[in-house]
Amino acid sequence: MTVRAMFHICMELWGIFICLICAGGIFIATPHKTRRTRIKILMQIACMLLLGTDALSWYFRVDADETAYYMVRISNFSVFCINYIFMSFFATYVWLTVSKHQHRKPAALRAVYALSVIGILLLIITQFTGLFYYFDDHNLYHRGNFYLLSQAIAVLGIALCLFMLISYRKNLDRIIFLSMMSFFVLPVLATIYQALAYSFSLQCLAIVISTQIMFVMDTVEMNMRFHSQQAAYEKARYEAEHDGMTGLLNKEAGWKHMRKYFDRMDSHDEAMLMFVDIDDFKTINDTYGHTVGDFWIREVASQLRHIYRQDDIICRYGGDEFLALIRNTASEQVLETTLGMFFQQLARTSEQHGQDVHCSVGVCRIAAADGASLGTGRADGDAIGSVDFDQCVAQADLALYETKRFNKGTFTVYNYDRSQPAPANIRA
Known part of the structure; x- marks a missing residue:
């Protein structure tokens, strides 16, 4: 196993551990599970699966035995597939955050779902045609002629999510808006880098890191909102029980x-x-x-x-x-x-x-x-x-x-x- 492979595997195992802690925190901190909370937990699970399958692909690459043959193919298929599924989860999370209980889904959200389905269908075709990627006789991964199409689908999905976020900006608090905007930075940069360079695979790590940053900022904002509501409640209760002139009980x-x-x-x-x-x-x-x-x-x-x-x-x-x-x-x-x-x-x-x-x-x-x-x-x-x-x-x-x-x-x-x-x- 090369040093680069060991680096990737160690980083991704640490990422899985962090995702597991964050998912547990979200589950424990929200006794009343809303749809938005469930999507956040699903995104954490998707992050763990994404890192786990990418770590498997690094572990089994180069080996030529039968187990490695299948594991490399399964893990690479899973990485691409989970990326597209995660894109749908993120789009849903964006919509649930900005919609303010509106029931009609926008065209941008439906377009992201469609892109995810298209990406998965093309990924299945890739297993027989080498459309996005293929493996040589030494079990080494190579990009196919339409590899950039797989990245273009991801970039277009991210762009549609960004469009949704900006369109409903007025429905969001400043911290929530900034936390969601922060998500786009690392994945976009990693996607561009990965499309142009053929070395480190940073896309999975970028998605996971951005997700954790977004959820941490979201949690901070939720805590601030909770304490603000609690303070408003305590103030209202105090004013309801006390005389405004003297401060004594009424x-x-x-x-x-x-x-x-x-x-x-x-x-x-x-x-x-x-x-x-x-x-x-x-x-x-x-x-x-x-x-x-x-x-x-x-x-x-x-x-x-x-x-x-x-x-x-x-x-x-x-x-x-x-x-x-x-x-x-x-x-x-x-x-x-x-x-x-x-x-x-x-x-x-x-x-x-x-x-x-x-x-x-x-x-x-x-x-x-x-x-x-x-x-x-x-x-x-x-x-x-x-x-x-x-x-x-x-x-x-x-x-x-x-x-x-x-x-x-x-x-x-x-x-x-x-x-x-x-x-x-x-x-x-």
Whole structure:
């Protein structure tokens, strides 16, 4: 075996290994197999067969025994045949990429199919007439009188694929267009070189390398598109759940998260639910303008977010009103300390702006059930552990009403009482 043959065989075996990895990656990365994905896998399989048969032709050439006689002929026939089949696969891939689900196939695609069939038919005739190539008595390959016709069919097929790609350029993203354009460079150069020179056979390697480059760029673009869609989805979900002015959860999202937490509470769990309302907010708007009013809404939201923990739930309930759920504690000391910090910071900011702005707070305090605190709570989640969210909201609302009526700028606490039914004037 010559050095040139060994070089070809080694390169093509490496190519088969790379194609196998890429085909596996495409198969695993796309759980929902579209027609375009299946064509990509078929193109990878065609690349592996192309390299494998070309390696066989290099391995058995020159040998004159019966096995080599048949293997050289079978492998060379397969190389030409797979080239034409690959041309049809590539044309289909181009069409599926650019068509945007159009059902009518263009004339260029049908022409590529026809060229592939013609090429294969002429290849069959070659086995009896030496049209494209023939073998001498020493089992050596030689080009036939119409060898250039075989290359012309391939070049014409590539040109038709290029025509399709350019015609539907507007349907493609820039990266996809460039990745598909990159495919044409190496095979065209290799075909021209092979038609003019009679030495290294580079066409198979050029097709395989170009295919991998194209698919790598295609995969990169698909990943970029996926992450872009994911980011757009996350942004849309965030905007759907959050208030645009304050960045807090909006009423619907906050209500949902709080209710979910209450549904999971048992007799050992504690919490505090509070309404926070900016006092005389209409007067602030009328006196200082809506821009100042918006500032105080953002300021109160910022201070609430700063004072309470990240896992507490705070939402803008509407207008100048906020609803906060402080989880896993019903400590009066914690309540007094945090609200004291809140009132002090608000007073400090109000003084800096030369305005008199303060908030009233109504709190529903949910302590652990008496049975739970004694270690006798039942594990079946019965009345000892149950907490009615709507009743808590109603009690916090009543506490706020009392604060605003009798002592604005402070807070009032109602202890949650399971024995009392929820009032009928629950706000939702």
